Amino acid sequence: MQQPEPQSFDRVLSSMCTEPHPAAREAAERFLATNPGDPATYEAVASLEERAIELLATLAEHPTPTDAAGYVTSGGTEANVQAVRSARNRHDASDVNVVVPESGHFSFHKAAELLDVELRTVPVDDDFRTRTDAVSAAVDDATALVVGVAGTTEYGRVDPIPELTRIAHETGARMHVDAAWGGFVLPFTDGEWSFDDAAVDTLTIDPHKFGQAAVPAGGLLARDAAALDALAVDTPYLETRSQATLTGTRSGAGVAGAVAAMEALWPDGYRDAVERATANAEWLASALAERGYEVVDPELPLVAAALPRSEFDALREAGWKVSRTSHGELRVVCMPHVTREALRAFVADLDRIRE
Template identity: 40%
Template sequence: MNVQGLSEREIFSYLENAKSEDTDYYRVLSSMCTHPHKIAAEAHRLFIEANLGDTGLFAGAHRLEQEVVRMLGELLHAPSIDVPSGDSCESSVCGYLTTGGTESNIQAVRGMKNLVTAGKEGLKGTPNIVIPESAHFSFDKVADMMGIEVRRASLDSEFKVDLTSVESHINANTIGLVGIAGNTEFGQVDPIDELSEIALENEIFLHVDAAFGGFVIPFFEKPQPFDFKVPGVTSIAIDPHKMGLSTIPSGALLFRSPSFMDSLKVNTPYLTTKSQFTLTGTRSGASAAATCAVMKYLGHEGYRKNVQYCMQLTVKLVTEARKIGFEPLLEPVMNVVALKVPDPDLVREQLLERFGWNVSITRTPRALRLVLMPHNTPEDIEIFLQDLKKVTAEI
């Protein structure tokens, strides 16, 4: 730390220099995040000092969080919704705002473990969860933090979780299943309704990671079943800071039953509330304000148009790519494309070095992973494919 403080001019010169090192979204085709909506950014600034970790002091910010959870609950077909503000959650579906999908996934599994530890007899060994091979790496953190075994079920030919593999991994110590609604690599949606049947038959929990797909699938003309309409779904993670166009960090976690929230409760004797259900203590009220503002501003129709635009970009990319000899691994389910190219790692490297394109690679099989977001344009697609053709022609 410098001894004497710097001037505002020096500080902002320093910050602008650092900002220049960040990648502008202009040529980003790999991120599931995007520019926040202008109204979200303004709302974020308005509540910049609000701490949802002490809701008695920031009742207005807490009210906005409650409103966001209510709107998310409606979007995800919850019969009734509540955000606990005191000692209990009284409605059938409870939830709160998190920092994103990782925290939401951690808390969902923590709730499973706590409920099983408190109420289920016959757990002879290490508790385990069964997840798809396509699941997010946050579940590796869950295993490390909570001493839970993670069992990975294989994928079928369409990169959905294989149900036979799921069933083969379940044993007496299995506490829950995980299904993905919009997996990170392929944008694929697992058969949540069938996972629900397996979960109900085995009397175990089912968490749905819809961090990306939660703000995509509901706006399709024929949405795949993935939310609380499916009876066995016990919790859902959804990220407003992805296709919800809110500021970072903005995630959310909803539980079907108040018992989940109760299992996460710890006493907070020196705050204005008696207990907390959240993983982090201090939480951003600014993110709640941002999410509330953009959801109310766009409404269902605004989000439908946003998804429609991204899907139009997706169709354009696949159609034009086929014309120059590149096929997708599967027909895109949402605005994520896995494109088959020769030597994907070298192609990725060359696209970045020569043309400034940021793309990523799927693991198995290896392919170019492309995410079409609101910051992309039809012109971007055309230029990208021209550059891709140049790069692959030399391999």
């Protein structure tokens, strides 16, 4: 039986994954059969994971990147689940809650169900950022974690991380930033989101998104080792006697690919990619606004616009891989593989559909 070809990225406009950098692709293939979950056996990839955390911590402005705690996860979902689990395990109350904005990723709903914690969802303001007054009203002594998003999946917004961190710590909770997508974009903006901008406890940042690593390669970072210590379980049949990760066997490909991509692209390659993506998002937003569509002003390279359902469906039928926000707007993520030529073709198809 002939095997199908992989998905082409030519018309993929809604994904937060992208084509891996050639160096990441090659490194991932070389380390395909290694398991960083057994570091005493797979020493080379274990060493690479230490390098991956140092590089991620550098991006996220950790005060001492060589001392940062963390590991390469399967993606943002695992990192977010682990951040909730760590905060729950470190909190004194028996029944804990986690405060998350309604713009938060659906992984927090998974975390709440898996970990049996109460999820308190708070509203966002008119610009799709978390309302700090709502967070202040939602937290109490049983709050283990407050979550802020740095690059929301629907509108590319950055929550007021310093203020959320202050609220969290004043009530005795930890602070987690979900920068799964935004973490490789925000270093080249003036947004406040990092370990340097606030006393953030844990942070999600995914190399397999804008970082151009091979899937799967997410990232969980912690300000100090205590956050990971709270996750550790005994592993009696391995030479490494404890493990803080959620999955046991993990992908050495993800680790090696992440390091290769970051070493090839940080910082100038990422800066160039962000500048191109930002220019593309601004061009598309302007093109859609000129055609009379209501467009959410892009803060990061993500465009949301109110298209009629019939036009959206016709674009999908024409082969464009686009998605909608929870409010029904067209959602286009200008990832590194999205070119101006592709966006011009997309708009040309939209004009044809509108005739």
